[in-house]
Ligand SMILES: Nc1nc2c(ncn2[C@@H]2O[C@H](COP(=O)(O)OP(=O)(O)OP(=O)(O)O)[C@@H](O)[C@H]2O)c(=O)[nH]1
């Protein structure tokens with residue numbers, strides 16, 4: 001931005017009082033405030049000036065008309081302002097995709113080199129012209145590609161999430177403070193909060209920025225047994241939202257959980273099963289809310305685990321969660337004290353009071369850290385850690401390539417024809433991302449690797 005005529009560049013980051021004067025007539029339009037956000041530390045990363053003027057049509061339209069008199073000034077198109085930040089996000093995505101193309105090309109080259117070996121075996125047989133150990137060599141090349149693919153697939157979908165936002169679902173029993181959490185994160189009263197259990201019925205979704213990452217946050221209905229038709233539909237939706245989320249926060253009332261754990265039978269398993277079955281070992285984080293009520297609630301002796309990590313562990317499914325695994329639904333409560341992680345490990349549970357704000361800062365910092373560690377894009381331009389997969393279509397192709405490579409590795413040297421076919425499928429799957437694989441590629445590799453012919 002250039003400062004023309006009588007305009008003086010305001011001191012950056014300071015809200016200053018200023019007189020807003022018409023550039024042609026010199027007439028004072030308003031006595032307002034101005035703040036200058038100096039680029040690149042601004043919303044669009046360009047210089048931004050905000051004018052705070054008095055409300056009222058006359059002042060606003062006079063100011064707009066004055067601005068339009070200034071050379072190079074024009075009103076922004078609808079959404080143009082935001083589109084600029086969106087543009088920057090796209091640049092980051094594109095950078096990641098450029099890296100993706102190269103990585104996929106390398107994978108394909110690896111498969112083709114394995115395929116060339118196998119093709120040579122088929123065409124010429126192991127004998128005079130082809131040295132021994134060719135099949136083993138092909139296998140070790142395929143294994144290397146497979147390992148690399150596996151590494152790319154274990155990326156927590158970081159690349160895709162940069163495009164679409166991390167889906168974060170809040171769930172738990174009714175009245176625990178789920179909607180209060182959404183309001184706290186959104187910093188506004190977006191969701192209805194009342195002391196009546198079952199207040200939230202439908203999913204409330206909003207997009208926000210957490211720790212610098214795009215997050216699509218979903219508040220859900222409290223999970224419990226109910227005869228109410230509307231609530232039941234809401235609960236079903238809640239389940240689906242949690243199951244399809246990338247990461248979830250289970251909100252529980254701290255005094256309630258502690259109190260129930262202290263009673264002989266522990267948590268009421270029938271009532272708690274509704275939310276406990278949605279807990280995933282890796283993807284569920286815990287917020288023990290209403291810590292302000294602890295002191296006032298009667299604490300029978302002996303006092304039981306109030307350490308949040310112990311509580312968290314006591315709520316986890318007893319076996320690692322696997323698809324279709326029945327043990328997953330096992331509700332035995334077995335605090336594993338010896339399983340406590342070393343202090344350096346990621347914190348996965350926090351104790352807060354959303355009412356008083358106690359502990360919320362630690363939670364926010366801790367959870368933002370979790371998100372950055374899992375989905376962070378800080379290193380997007382550094383080769384080693386940048387996510388290779390930025391589209392779910394790419395993931396599908398990689399998965400298919402992985403499957404064919406695994407099948408290839410199961411074949412022995414007697415089944416070279418079938419084995420080669422699997423490699424071809426694998427190369428084709430990768431080729432669907434980078435451009436199709438040609439016969440010429442393989443012939444090139446065959447003639448380069450084995451001095452066949454003249
Ligand atoms: N004392 C205390 N009350 C809280 C706290 N957080 C929330 N509440 C209150 O708990 C009640 C339930 O809060 P909500 O945020 O509506 O709970 P919810 O989990 O969304 O409940 P449902 O939508 O019914 O499932 C409200 O009256 C809140 O004001 C807290 O930290 N301390």
Ligand SMILES: [Mg+2]
Nearest residue numbers: 178179199200
């Ligand atoms: Mg609610």
